Amino acid sequence: MKNNQKIxxxxxxxxxxxxxxxxxxxxxxxxxxxxxxxxxxxxxxxxIGISIILAVSLNVATGYLGQLPLGHAGFMxxxxxxxxxxxxxxxxxxxxxxxxxxxAAFPLALLAAGLVAALFGLLIGIPALRLKxxxxxxxxxxxxxxxxxxxxxxxxxxxxxLTNGAAGLQxxxxxxxxxxxxxxxxxxxFVIHTMMKSRHGRxxxxxxxxEIAAESCGINTTYYKTLGFVVxxxxxxxxxxxxxxxxGILNPSAFGFMKSIEILVMVVLGGMGSMLGSVxxxxxxxxxxxxxxxxxxxRMIVYSLVLVIVMIFKPSGLMGTYDFSLNGLLDKLxxxxxxxxxxxxxxxxxxTKKEGGTNE
Amino acid sequence: MSRFQKEPVKLVPVxxxxxxxxxxxxxxxxLEVSHLGIDFGGLTAVDDFNMAIxxxxxxxxxxxxxxxxxxxxxxxxxxxxxxxxxIMLDGMDTAGMNTIQVNKLGIARxxxxxxxxxxxxxxxxxxxxLHNEMDYHLxxxxxxxxxxxxxxxxxxxxxxxxLSIFDMQDLAxxxxxxxxxxxxxxxEIVRALGTNPSLLLLDEPAAGMNPSETTELMENIxxxxxxxKIAIMLIEHDMSLVMGxxxxxxxxxxxxxxxxxxxxxxxxxPQVIEAYLGKKKEGN
Numbered sequence: 001m002k003n004n005q006k007i008x009x010x011x012x013x014x015x016x017x018x019x020x021x022x023x024x025x026x027x028x029x030x031x032x033x034x035x036x037x038x039x040x041x042x043x044x045x046x047x048i049g050i051s052i053i054l055a056v057s058l059n060v061a062t063g064y065l066g067q068l069p070l071g072h073a074g075f076m077x078x079x080x081x082x083x084x085x086x087x088x089x090x091x092x093x094x095x096x097x098x099x100x101x102x103x104a105a106f107p108l109a110l111l112a113a114g115l116v117a118a119l120f121g122l123l124i125g126i127p128a129l130r131l132k133x134x135x136x137x138x139x140x141x142x143x144x145x146x147x148x149x150x151x152x153x154x155x156x157x158x159x160x161x162l163t164n165g166a167a168g169l170q171x172x173x174x175x176x177x178x179x180x181x182x183x184x185x186x187x188x189x190f191v192i193h194t195m196m197k198s199r200h201g202r203x204x205x206x207x208x209x210x211e212i213a214a215e216s217c218g219i220n221t222t223y224y225k226t227l228g229f230v231v232x233x234x235x236x237x238x239x240x241x242x243x244x245x246x247x248g249i250l251n252p253s254a255f256g257f258m259k260s261i262e263i264l265v266m267v268v269l270g271g272m273g274s275m276l277g278s279v280x281x282x283x284x285x286x287x288x289x290x291x292x293x294x295x296x297x298x299r300m301i302v303y304s305l306v307l308v309i310v311m312i313f314k315p316s317g318l319m320g321t322y323d324f325s326l327n328g329l330l331d332k333l334x335x336x337x338x339x340x341x342x343x344x345x346x347x348x349x350x351x352t353k354k355e356g357g358t359n360e
Numbered sequence: 361m362s363r364f365q366k367e368p369v370k371l372v373p374v375x376x377x378x379x380x381x382x383x384x385x386x387x388x389x390x391l392e393v394s395h396l397g398i399d400f401g402g403l404t405a406v407d408d409f410n411m412a413i414x415x416x417x418x419x420x421x422x423x424x425x426x427x428x429x430x431x432x433x434x435x436x437x438x439x440x441x442x443x444x445x446x447i448m449l450d451g452m453d454t455a456g457m458n459t460i461q462v463n464k465l466g467i468a469r470x471x472x473x474x475x476x477x478x479x480x481x482x483x484x485x486x487x488x489x490l491h492n493e494m495d496y497h498l499x500x501x502x503x504x505x506x507x508x509x510x511x512x513x514x515x516x517x518x519x520x521x522x523l524s525i526f527d528m529q530d531l532a533x534x535x536x537x538x539x540x541x542x543x544x545x546x547x548e549i550v551r552a553l554g555t556n557p558s559l560l561l562l563d564e565p566a567a568g569m570n571p572s573e574t575t576e577l578m579e580n581i582x583x584x585x586x587x588x589k590i591a592i593m594l595i596e597h598d599m600s601l602v603m604g605x606x607x608x609x610x611x612x613x614x615x616x617x618x619x620x621x622x623x624x625x626x627x628x629x630p631q632v633i634e635a636y637l638g639k640k641k642e643g644n
Contacts, residue, residue, distance in 0.1 A: 014504070191502050198501030198508060199487070199494045199515075202480075206488045209477035216437060216471075218463035218492045218555050227498075321479065 006327070007334050013327040020326070021186055025179065032178050042178050043246065044290045048283050049181035050242050053188045055266040055282035056275055057235030060192055062264070063273035063321075064201070065228035066208030067129070068137045071144030072236055072263045077151060077255035078120050079113035079237025081163060084172045084244040086112055091173050106175040110184065110241040117237020118230045120147075125229035129222070144260050151252040168251035169244075176245030184242060188235050189275060195231065204228045258300075269310055271317025276324040281317075371608060371622050379608050379621060384414030388451050390466075390559050390591045391436070396445035397615075398435055405431045406615045409445070413559065413608070418585055419593045420606030422626075424635055428615040429595045430472055433561050437469050438462045450558060464492060468557035470548040472564050472595075478537030482528065485536050485547060486519040489554025493518070522550045525587075526580060541568050546577075553584065560584070562594040566601050574598055578605050603627065611635065 006013070032042045058072045086109040087096075095101035128139045151163045163169060195201050203224045206214040214221055244250050266285050270277025310318065371379040380389060389412040396409040406428045413419045421429050434440045436447060438459050447454045449465050457465070468489075477485050494515050496507040523529045526546040531539065536547060545565055552560055565581070566574045578601055585592055596602050602609065603623040611619040611626060613635040619626055626632055 010509075194502045194504060195498065198498075198512075199491050199496070200498050200501055202484055202488050203491055205480060205484070206477050209479060210475045212439070213471065213475035213477065214488070215459040216463060216469055216475075217489050217551065218460055219488065220460055 007331045008327050016330070017326055025182055025186075028182070029179050044287065046176055046178055046181045046242070046246050047290070048286045049178075049185045050239050050246065051263075051266065051282040051286040052185050052279050053235055053239040053242070054263045055270065055278040056185075056188055056192060057232045057239065058263050059267050059270075059272065059275065059278045060196075060204075060228050060235075061232040062267050063271075063278075064196060064204050064208060065225060065232075067225070067229070068133065069128070069140040069229070069232075070137050070257070070260050070264065071124070071140035071142075071147070072232075073255040073257070073259035074140075074144035074147035075117040075121060075233040075236035076240035076243065076259070077147050077252070079117040079240030080244040080250055080255070081151060081169065081240075082116040082237070083109045083113035083241030084169050084250050085162070087173050087175065087245065088169070088171070096173060106173075106180065106245060110180075110238050113241035114234040114238040117240065118234035121230040121233025122226065125226045125233075129225040129229060141257065141260070144255070144257060148252045148255055151255075163250075163252070166252065168249055170249050172244050172248050172250065174245060174248045176242050181242055181246075184238055188238070189279070192231070192235075193275065200224070200227065265307060268317055269307065271319035271321060273321040274317065274319040274323055276322065277317055277319030280319070380412060380414030381417050381607050384416060387415050389413055390415045390417075390450055391593075392448040393436070394446055394448075396432070396435060396442055396447065398431065398440055398443045404615055406435065406612075409612075409615075409617060411610055411617075411620075413591045413593060415558075415591055416585060416589055417591050417607050418581065418605050419591070420602045420609040421593060421595045421612060422597070422599075422602055422609060423612035427612040429612055430563060431615075432612070433469060433563055433595065436462075436561060437467055463555055463557075466556075466558035467561065468552035468555045468559075469561035470545070470552050470563055470565065472567070474541075474544050474548060476536045476544055476547060476551070478535070480536055481532065482523065482534050482536050482539070482547060483516070483519055483532040485551050486522055486554050487515055489551035490515045490519060491555075493554070493556060519554065522553055525553075525584065526550060542570075542573050545569070546580075549584075553588065558590055560590055560592045562592065562596075564595055564597065566596055566598045574601055577601070581605055 008016070028037075028045075031037045032045075037045070054072065054076065058069075061067050061069050061072075083106075087106065090096050090101065090105045090109070096105055124140065124143050128136055128143070131139055152165055154163055155161055155165050196204070203214070203219045204227070206217065206219055207221050207224055207228075211221055262285075266282045267278055269285070270279070270281035314320070370382040372382050373379050391411070391413040393409060393411045397407045398405050409432060411419075421432060423429050431440070435442050438454065438457055438461075449462070449467060452465065454462055454465065477488060480488075494511040496505070496511045499505070500507045520529045520532060523532060526543075526549070528543065528546065528550070531543070536544065539547065545568070549560075549562065549565065562581070566577055569577060581592060581594070582605055584590070594602075594606070603626075606623060609619075609621065609623055609626045610617055611629070611632050618631045618635060619629045621629070
């Protein structure tokens with residue numbers, strides 16, 4: 001107990017993380033705008049950021065809530081098309097050229113993307129969360145496919161061009177920058193971290209652990225399941241918006257079943273319930289195929305192999321439920337310097353170790 | 361005389377053919393169950409169950425295996441909706457309520473097969489029990505508003521205080537699943553107390569405990585009743601515990617109440633003896 005006490009007082013713990021995060025952001029941003037990091041690499045870094053948001057948001061539904069939704073790409077698609085349509089309209093109106101428009105339009109479009117995806121999350125979550133395990137997986141899998149097929153065929157139903165079908169949406173303003181992507185990453189990690197370390201987060205965890213006991217503790221399980229699902233969908237929508245602004249072209253085939261699986265693999269590989277795990281495996285699994293272009297053809301084989309190996313040797317994922325805490329590390333260092341070392345009392349619990357949500 | 365030694369309690373009959381402690385007679389009973397019953401298909405698991413529990417009474421529910429004791433608990437906590445009968449908690453009818461609403465109204469329980477949040481810390485388990493005692497909303501949590509810090513601080517202190525009943529405050533950071541069996545049972549009681557109940561249902565609290573642990577548990581159950589001034593109802597097979605601390609006992613067999621009364625009455629009741637030991641064979 002004594003050894004787990006926090007040495008650095010509370011507001012400073014957040015301050016340290018935020019300042020450090022801002023410093024890294026600033027440094028990387030100068031390197032990119034200055035041209036030290038080429039445009040290609042900055043694009044790759046942005047797509048890493050998008051993957052991180054996707055994995056961390058899916059982790060809320062799988063790792064924390066304990067469900068297995070297979071339609072995460074569906075929420076991403078909803079967000080991507082929402083943001084893309086808004087940005088195209090904004091560009092056509094010429095608002096993007098104005099000083100206010102160039103700064104505010106994209107973040108607002110991302111917010112809208114998140115909100116529309118969250119709305120879909122609510123709509124699909126209310127019926128889906130009455131089911132458990134495999135049934136929920138199949139229902140959400142169906143949802144993901146429905147979104148894809150609707151995006152593909154909606155123009156014929158509407159009678160005018162909205163999503164442009166299989167040809168895809170084109171000429172989306174490429175507004176996704178390194179800065180905005182990683183600001184979104186920071187906000188995502190911060191919001192999910194603070195939510196999970198509150199009574200609301202504990203309620204979500206309790207549902208994963210034992211639903212009957214959670215109900216007997218007076219926790220409204222339906223509400224918290226839906227909340228977890230909606231939060232997960234919201235950030236997937238934001239990631240979709242960033243994706244649209246990063247690529248510039250949207251095609252329904254990009255949001256197929258395989259995309260959902262890809263995100264799920266990131267979460268499972270990193271360790272369900274570990275934000276650090278999601279961040280790390282999302283980074284690695286996104287960067288690897290990009291940097292090893294010739295390797296990309298074998299990506300799925302390697303995915304499956306890596307998964308099989310990890311599941312055999314470390315079923316809980318690479319990080320298990322461990323989470324990194326920068327301040328925890330600093331606390332340990334301070335204790336080491338002071339010389340009062342000792343074994344930390346008791347086991348380490350999920351989330352108790354985590355203080356540094358904003359630092360990826 | 362030790363602080364936890366049992367004081368003799370005079371039991372007084374109340375109109376609903378029950379007995380409650382003398383100190384509670386002028387108050388409404390915390391729980392009043394009348395004609396409660398449930399059918400599972402053609403099987404009547406519990407039938408015509410009547411009971412009243414005083415506000416500070418420790419009541420026992422005993423009976424042979426499969427008598428329907430846990431079913432009664434599940435009916436009280438609305439895990440099952442009763443087919444017949446009414447459950448009045450503190451004068452309020454709980455008809456149509458679900459588990460969550462009944463819990464908010466004041467019934468907390470533990471489980472026969474331990475249902476802890478095994479991968480979470482001991483402290484988190486208790487804090488989940490304290491969920492509804494905290495009032496900050498989601499935005500308050502996400503943006504770490506003062507309401508969050510205030511409520512979390514109070515809740516943490518309260519959790520440690522509750523853990524100290526069983527001397528478990530030093531285990532606060534341990535993983536709940538890693539605790540020994542007895543400690544897990546005690547943690548379940550602490551978690552249930554966190555929901556601020558007026559009636560605590562304990563389903564076999566002494567199962568798997570050794571005699572010295574059982575004695576300690578008995579003392580603690582009485583301590584909980586005395587400190588929190590709540591009613592406790594327990595299912596238990598350990599007769600030394602039941603006879604030692606329960607003021608009123610209800611015996612269930614095949615879903616029906618066969619006897620009600622003080623421990624002394626129950627011990628000498630021929631029907632109870634028959635239910636537990638069987639009938640003496642004629643001419644044997």
